[in-house]
Amino acid sequence: xxxxxxxxxxxxxxxxxxxxxxxxxxxxxxxxxxxxxxxxxxxxxxxxxxxxxxxxxxxxxxxxxxxxxxxxxxxxxxxxxxxxxxxxxxxxxxxxxxxxxxxxxxxxxxxxxxxxxxxxxxxxxxxxxxxxxxxxxxxxxxxxxxxxxxxxxxxxxxxxxxxxxxxxxxxxxxxxxxxxxxxxxxxxxxxxxxxxxxxxxxxxxxxxxxxxxxxxxxxxxxxxxxxxxxxxxxxxxxxxxxxxxxxxxxxxxxxxxxxxxxxxxxxxxxxxxxxxxxxxxxxxxxxxxxxxxxxxxxxxxxxxxxxxxxxxxxxxxxxxxxxx
Numbered sequence: 001x002x003x004x005x006x007x008x009x010x011x012x013x014x015x016x017x018x019x020x021x022x023x024x025x026x027x028x029x030x031x032x033x034x035x036x037x038x039x040x041x042x043x044x045x046x047x048x049x050x051x052x053x054x055x056x057x058x059x060x061x062x063x064x065x066x067x068x069x070x071x072x073x074x075x076x077x078x079x080x081x082x083x084x085x086x087x088x089x090x091x092x093x094x095x096x097x098x099x100x101x102x103x104x105x106x107x108x109x110x111x112x113x114x115x116x117x118x119x120x121x122x123x124x125x126x127x128x129x130x131x132x133x134x135x136x137x138x139x140x141x142x143x144x145x146x147x148x149x150x151x152x153x154x155x156x157x158x159x160x161x162x163x164x165x166x167x168x169x170x171x172x173x174x175x176x177x178x179x180x181x182x183x184x185x186x187x188x189x190x191x192x193x194x195x196x197x198x199x200x201x202x203x204x205x206x207x208x209x210x211x212x213x214x215x216x217x218x219x220x221x222x223x224x225x226x227x228x229x230x231x232x233x234x235x236x237x238x239x240x241x242x243x244x245x246x247x248x249x250x251x252x253x254x255x256x257x258x259x260x261x262x263x264x265x266x267x268x269x270x271x272x273x274x275x276x277x278x279x280x281x282x283x284x285x286x287x288x289x290x291x292x293x294x295x296x297x298x299x300x301x302x303x304x305x306x307x308x309x310x311x312x313x314x315x316x317x318x319x320x321x322x323x324x
Contacts, residue, residue, distance in 0.1 A: 003125045005133045012119050013137055019115065021144055023108035028152060028300070039156050042100045046082040047165045049098055060172040063089035067182040068102060068149050070142050073109065074135065078102035080149075081182055087172035090183055106145065113138060146180055150187035151300040153179040159231065159251060160190040161211070190229075198225065208246075272323075273307035282316040 028035055050061060063085040072079040079099045086092040116134050120126050160177050171192055180186030191209040198207055199220065208228045216236045228248045235255045242262040249269040257277040266286045287304045306323035314321045
């Protein structure tokens with residue numbers, strides 16, 4: 001009985017994909033410290049290469065893209081590419097590329113190919129589904145691996161400006177760090193933004209990825225403002241109100257909150273560390289990310305974190321709150 005690729009995909013491919021996708025998740029989460037160390041080493045090495053390059057050529061870096069090379073997977077030698085572009089970013093000139101081993105990340109790829117081949121044999125489909133067709137089906141899982149890469153790197157490099165060597169490199173205005181497919185879809189991980197005044201700015205409600213240092217906010221109302229991925233270092237908030245403000249994946253480091261209120265604020269993935277919160281009132285908060293997109297793997301998403309803080313006389317929905 002003849003079976004087409006579409007019929008095979010409908011009947012069997014999803015189950016095979018799920019097994020391999022679980023393998024990718026295991027490769028990343030089995031030893032999170034190893035994953036962090038490997039990517040840290042890749043980035044540190046690449047930044048050193050950029051520094052050496054700029055000693056001879058004074059070219060600003062407009063974007064660094066971390067990508068999983070699909071062609072390398074097809075050739076049996078999976079690689080990550082760290083690519084630096086000029087001031088025009090991914091649509092400009094490619095300046096430097098360094099490639100690193102991704103074999104550990106794609107471990108199980110050959111077994112995945114064997115599983116598809118064996119299932120085709122069981123269904124007597126080898127006469128109708130040729131090797132090229134099998135490769136086509138397997139390529140669908142590369143996009144899943146790329147999505148996982150983007151989410152993992154999102155946390156590893158969120159505070160990119162804190163990395164050793166960052167200050168020694170010439171960055172273009174609006175520098176971007178992204179992760180995804182080579183010269184294709186990429187997730188924004190970090191963006192170099194100029195200093196902005198939240199309450200006196202033409203940007204109005206969008207301050208995502210902005211950085212704020214040593215600022216004092218007194219009796220300010222943060223209403224429906226997008227501060228996702230924003231970083232606050234050493235800032236002070238006194239008698240401030242946060243109302244339906246988007247603080248997802250934001251970082252507060254060394255900050256002070258006194259007599260503040262938060263209502264309907266999204267803090268999913270955010271981090272508050274080395275900070276002081278006194279007499280603050282929280283209501284209708286959102287602490288957790290939503291996972292509507294099947295490509296989003298829950299295991300990779302960081303929860304809201306409170307690290308080394310002083311919390312006194314604070315409440316969450318009327319109950320005493322010491323942090324979650």
